[in-house]
Amino acid sequence: MSESPQHPIRTRIKFCGLTREQDVDVAVAAGADALGFVLWPGSRRCVDDDRLASLAGRVPAFVTRVGLFVDQPPERVAYLSRFLDLLQFHGDEPPDYCAGFERPWIKALRMREGLDLHAAAAAYSGAQALLLDAYRPGVPGGTGETFDWSRIPASLTKPVILAGGLTPANVAQAIASVRPFAVDVSGGVEAARGCKDPELLKAFAAAVHGADDGCR
Numbered sequence: 001m002s003e004s005p006q007h008p009i010r011t012r013i014k015f016c017g018l019t020r021e022q023d024v025d026v027a028v029a030a031g032a033d034a035l036g037f038v039l040w041p042g043s044r045r046c047v048d049d050d051r052l053a054s055l056a057g058r059v060p061a062f063v064t065r066v067g068l069f070v071d072q073p074p075e076r077v078a079y080l081s082r083f084l085d086l087l088q089f090h091g092d093e094p095p096d097y098c099a100g101f102e103r104p105w106i107k108a109l110r111m112r113e114g115l116d117l118h119a120a121a122a123a124y125s126g127a128q129a130l131l132l133d134a135y136r137p138g139v140p141g142g143t144g145e146t147f148d149w150s151r152i153p154a155s156l157t158k159p160v161i162l163a164g165g166l167t168p169a170n171v172a173q174a175i176a177s178v179r180p181f182a183v184d185v186s187g188g189v190e191a192a193r194g195c196k197d198p199e200l201l202k203a204f205a206a207a208v209h210g211a212d213d214g215c216r
Ligand SMILES: O=C(O)c1ccccc1NCC(=O)[C@H](O)[C@H](O)COP(=O)(O)O
Pocket: 016, 017, 036, 038, 040, 043, 044, 045, 068, 070, 090, 133, 140, 141, 142, 143, 144, 145, 163, 164, 165, 166, 184, 185, 186, 187, 188
């Protein structure tokens, strides 16, 4: 299979829901390409503005700082953008809203029944990627649940970030089946909610690298 953003030779890794400085350090050392900070107050992983400033200030060059939002006031997104390289919209934000900030953005889509991914990719054509996550009614993200990966068409034109219930134990299988641009994990590398486990972070990254080696 030839390389392309849809079928990369190296799967990027995004660790999500970081709340502590030591987790940022371990995640970066393990090989993170991106770190996600939940900025939606409804989440137990949400970090306040001071903590975001501290965590974001710790991230070295070439690791992307991603802020997660769920249908929040645009003024709030605009304010917090100063700490972020990329915005991730996890709610029902329409494309015009997502494009209204001076930052690149990705759209999270929860894989509810009947979702047409080609139509969504066309609607969110300004997104840098689509993050595909499990659907659980009333829960915007971070469910720790997988979905049926065979629902993702190989012909999708947008880079796919695969999320939802990934762990060090299943991520290699996920990469082999989907060949995503990136994988995203939160609960699968935690010791407790919001607290990442150093060994799980390293094991997850090692499993991704091993899967990439197996795909070559
Ligand atoms: O983590 C949260 O609490 C959260 C709340 C609201 C929107 C998104 C949220 N998290 C998103 C993620 O952490 C990931 O992008 C994704 O959902 C994967 O989570 P997991 O299944 O736990 O690996």
